[in-house]
Amino acid sequence: MGKVLLLIAGVLVVYWIVRANLRRRRDREIASEQNKTIADDMVRCADCGVHLPRGESLNVRGQFYCNAAHQRHHDPGS
Numbered sequence: 001m002g003k004v005l006l007l008i009a010g011v012l013v014v015y016w017i018v019r020a021n022l023r024r025r026r027d028r029e030i031a032s033e034q035n036k037t038i039a040d041d042m043v044r045c046a047d048c049g050v051h052l053p054r055g056e057s058l059n060v061r062g063q064f065y066c067n068a069a070h071q072r073h074h075d076p077g078s
């Protein structure tokens with residue numbers, strides 16, 4: 001009976017160690033993924049040159065703008 005308890009305790013310890021390692025690795029991957037997203041997501045306004053997140057920019061014919069007024073100023077024909 002003592003051996004069975006020891007075996008269960010051993011299995012639990014191994015399980016905890018593996019789980020902790022997996023969680024640490026996943027946290028690191030998520031952190032590096034977020035850094036990459038932030039670095040990739042900055043674009044430059046073609047009119048005034050200000051940098052802003054891609055999601056907040058206007059993308060017109062491959063050019064990024066910080067607002068519609070700059071888009072019209074830089075590219076009046078559109």
Ligand SMILES: [Zn+2]
Nearest residue numbers: 045048066070
């Ligand atoms: Zn601008």
